Amino acid sequence: MSASAERDPERSGDEPIRGHVRSRGFRRVSHGLFLKIVADLDQADEFLRDLEAWTEVLPDSAVFTHVTAARLLGWELPKLPEQVPVFAAVDRDDPRPRREGLICSRLTRKRSGFVAGGFPIDSPEEILLRAARDLGVLDLVIMIDSARSRGDLDGARMKALLESGRPGVKVLAAAFGLSNAKRESGGETVLGCFHAAMEVASEPQVSLHDAEGRFIGRVDFLITGTDWVHEYDGEMHRAKSQHRTDLRRERGWSGTSYRRKGFTLDDLLNHPLVVMHEIDRDLGRPHRNRRLERWRTLVRESLYDVPGRDRVLNRWRRAMGVVQWS
Template sequence: MTSSTGARQGRDPQEPGIPNPVGAILGEVRTVGHRRVSFGLYRPLTDGTEFEELIRDLHALRLVMPPDAAFTHLTAALLRGWQVSKLPANLPVFAAVHSGTRRPRRPGLLFSRLVGDRPAEMRHGLPGEPAEEILLRVARDLGVMDLVIMIDSALQLGDIDVERMDRLLASRRPGVRALRAAWQASDGRAESGGESVLRMFHDALDIAVEPQAVLRDDTGRRVGRADLLVIGTREVHEYDGAHHRDGRQDQVDLRRERGLGTSYRRRGFTLDDLLNQPATVMHELDRVLGRRHEPARLRRWRALIAGSMYSDAARQRLVNRWQRAVGVVDWRSAA
């Protein structure tokens, strides 16, 4: 079956002028040695990392997208290497096109309208919307916790133009209110999504902290940095995730802790602690800080979790919404 035959049967014709660096094939059924990216769209089978495979799939999908299309929403966030919270399985591909441009209807490909005339920003040879527009689109779907994780990461990578963000937040476009709340709670010093969650936990519990605080011994010599230092105390609070379990990072942490001696008290927190055992952790911290328990703090934190993709219910609501918009979300199994 040739691509022209495929077009006569209702498949999308390949857009002219679109580069095809992954050798994708449109309109021909290929099985052995090929990966099905979408209905009638295949590319050679490869064995790369999850990120590398995503990049190859997006290059292949460009063959059925309008030339002016740009990736956006969570797709563009992943393309930029931003930290994200827990993603649902079979995430659709998000893209945007100018008004009046034909939008191909394909399972798993969700289009929205481009706003303004700013050129796309290229990442890995693929076009994406500017960072502020990506975040605004995400803000219409995701919770504040999800947004803060992404904003922290984008700031850490230098992807956000603060002046453009300020202008966007002064507008009345849909999603601005949620994005503004997340922007005010963000901090570009976080070096991982787990650190962002840990800082938000402390904020919800009214515990003032300094992110990436410089630690010094009794002589004033610098001995390292901490994810969080509780202001006014010698309490060092850190996220115990993959970053701190890395072999090289373990060695750095051990050298730092030997240098600290007993002047600081380190406490480690896992994602399970923060999401599933927050009451236990809150009571422990209240005892350490010598203050009374306030149930409102815990309710505030649980509300953040409930609105985020760490919540099974919230994640399912998103999947249902996207499924209604694009039909079958798992485009690789679409007939």
């Protein structure tokens, strides 16, 4: 399956090396697989170089899948661990390489023919299903929102997949039911899922207008039936230029009934009880503990919490043949 020379013929001498390299200037990708150390490459370039190396040990039928293919497609990803294996799938009749850093599964149907970044990948719907066998619902919603906003999912293929009863479909269906193509970031997705858990109806990416019909801004979420605006305040909002833009926009709301509240990831993950009480007071409704437990379950089963991360890491270690219980 080697394609490094075809992908970039000018990179002569930068091809992956199979065998054992003892000299300096090389880094180990996996057992018996090395790459020459190249200075001044960013993480994206190194990721592509790693995939080129992995093609040396994968059969011709192999495609990349799971979060590996999602990254190639440019999808938003949840909070992944620092060390994530490469995911591939091969035809039923081909051998599955078993190496540290690689998880290889079987293709259940003919190779899809999809390509991203110059590499063969599984179909977008199959990518999500394979991820659903490992990740939690909250993690998957982030990936699905991104895939839908980019137009990468086919409605007919997705419907057939969700009706198939295959392993992972139940989790994928739950995540798909919470997804919304209008959300523009992973942080917005987390806030949207918090709304769902809290039983708060909201509309993402709403354009606001004043009483004279003048456009005064577009907001992350407008709480249905109210003038409350909820927005995700990520790192970009701390930048001086963005902060000035946010202040100008809010000054433009003067004289209107709109009221804004911003939420950080720390608010949603570590202080959900406080946030729930704030929202309940704003909406004039009683607190319901079942809402909080629903949200805590989503977080606990995801990569955003220690139990969820440990579960996924242990599953990946077993799949690679590295058994380590946390």
